[in-house]
Structures are given as C-alpha cells and as structure tokens.
Amino acid sequence: GAAVDQKRWTLNDFDIGKPLGRGKFGHVYLAREKRSNHIVALKVLFKSQLKQSQVEHQLRREVEIQSHLRHPNILRLYGYFYDQKRVYLILEYAAKGELYKELQKCKYFSERRAATYVASLARALIYCHGKHVIHRDIKPENLLVGAQGELKIADFGWSVHTFNRRRTMCGTLDYLPPEMVESVEHDANVDIWSLGILCYEFLYGVPPFEAKEHSDTYRRIIQVDLKFPSRPVVSSAAKDLITQMLVKDSSQRLPLKKLLEHPWIVQNADPSG
Ligand SMILES: O=C(O)c1cc(-c2cccc(F)c2)nc2ccccc12
Numbered sequence: 001g002a003a004v005d006q007k008r009w010t011l012n013d014f015d016i017g018k019p020l021g022r023g024k025f026g027h028v029y030l031a032r033e034k035r036s037n038h039i040v041a042l043k044v045l046f047k048s049q050l051k052q053s054q055v056e057h058q059l060r061r062e063v064e065i066q067s068h069l070r071h072p073n074i075l076r077l078y079g080y081f082y083d084q085k086r087v088y089l090i091l092e093y094a095a096k097g098e099l100y101k102e103l104q105k106c107k108y109f110s111e112r113r114a115a116t117y118v119a120s121l122a123r124a125l126i127y128c129h130g131k132h133v134i135h136r137d138i139k140p141e142n143l144l145v146g147a148q149g150e151l152k153i154a155d156f157g158w159s160v161h162t163f164n165r166r167r168t169m170c171g172t173l174d175y176l177p178p179e180m181v182e183s184v185e186h187d188a189n190v191d192i193w194s195l196g197i198l199c200y201e202f203l204y205g206v207p208p209f210e211a212k213e214h215s216d217t218y219r220r221i222i223q224v225d226l227k228f229p230s231r232p233v234v235s236s237a238a239k240d241l242i243t244q245m246l247v248k249d250s251s252q253r254l255p256l257k258k259l260l261e262h263p264w265i266v267q268n269a270d271p272s273g
C-alpha cells in the first residue's frame, strides 16, 4: 500500500509493543520504527470491518486530510500501509493518553487547566479552518494528551465514522450544535459551538445539555437551554465566554480569534498551551 510521505511502509519496519486501546475497527499498538527507533502508535483496522461499515472512502479522505495537518495540538498521521486483511495507520504516540479518562478521574478541571486546553484547541481549530478543514469533532473522547501535558486532537477518521454511525444511529448528541441537530447547512462555526460545550464540560464535569433521553437533549440543544450549576463555583468570566459560544445563530458565535483575547482565556490560559 501507499503512504503519505511517499515511503512504502511495511509491518517489518516496526517492532510492535503493548496494546494501547481498541476502537470499533481494530486495535492500536505502541510500536517502534526500526531504522529511526521512533516511537509511534500503530492503528490496525480490519478491511472486513471497514467494508461492512462502508467507511473505506471516509477513511481515505480523513487520512488525506490528517496527513497534511501539522500543528502541535493535532495528532500527526505519519503514513499508512495495508496488507491482505488490514489497513495500518502510523500515528503520533500521545504519551499521557486519553483526556476523557483524566476528566473522569478528577471530575472537573481547574479554570487554569480548562482555559489552557480551550486556548490550545482554539489555536488548532483556527489552523484547521485556515485550511478549510472543519468539524474536527472535538469531544473529550477525541482528545489525547502528549508527554508534556499538551492536548492533541486525535479525531481523524473515527469521529466521521462514529459521527455517521453514533450521531445518526446512537450515542451522544451532546456536542451537536442546533444547525446540525436540525440537520441544516453547517460551517466552521460548528466547531465554536462544540468548543463551548467542551469548555463547560471541563469546568462542570458534564456537558450542558445532558439529559436521560435523546429527545430531551435534542430539545435542550435547539432551545439553547443553558444553565450553570451553583457547584462547582465557576467565575463569571468563564460563564460569559461559554454564553458567547453557545449561540443558536452560528454567525453570532464568538469567533475563535476573539476567544483568544477573551479576559477569561488571557487571565487563565498558560501561554505555552
Ligand atoms: O485493499 C485496498 O486497496 C484498501 C485500501 C484502503 C486504504 C487505502 C488508503 C488509505 C486508507 F486509509 C485505506 N482501505 C481499504 C479498506 C477496505 C478494503 C480495502 C482497502
């Protein structure tokens, strides 16, 4: 098979290490490229599963997109190859793993930690939007943490698949903005909404429109039924930012560049991200 940086990779180029996790279409392994000793994550996808779920074309498109994105807060895709039964994706290894596990463990983040994450995601999204790549689907499940604690959007491909499966079939609607829930045209401003949802969840430990039934979540989203609990205590600056992002009219949402100048971000985000 081919590869994004023209090199023809094969399984023999790697020493395979411990499993890092499993997804719907296969497993991810720690691996070391033999010549460079470079540590990577090798995602192994079964062609049978990909065919069965009719996601081959999406995978190719997402690989194409992801391989061209170069940003400190976007997980790198170095290349891919395939054999008879499997497709292998050569990914950057994020040493501190999945953000959602960290969020579950500490329930919610401090305002400084939340603001630092939100600012780095805003910078990654500004970069993506600049390359006409939108909709990076930035829920906690799609975020990994690098060795220095930096956030990485690791959402290439899956979320599009899960997006088509999870959001239309089952799974969380929580992150969908009104225009997507009402399935009308959507643009890069969908990412501002999702980042607002994420900011709320970082600070309170739950997404703002969570409800038992899908139909209730759906209604709360389209009504923008935004409420701030009294606990944990959160600054009014943070609530102001979230309120400016979770606006039904996508054109009225706070632009990402303005987000980086918002007092809550300026006063709380660690500049190194
Ligand atoms: O047998 C193939 O040619 C094949 C190639 C690819 C593929 C090619 C480039 C990039 C990428 F991500 C995937 N995906 C597949 C999925 C299911 C069945 C077959 C294939």
Ligand SMILES: [Mg+2]
Residues within 6 Å of the ligand: 135, 136, 137, 155, 156, 157, 158, 159, 160, 163
């Ligand atoms: Mg996606």
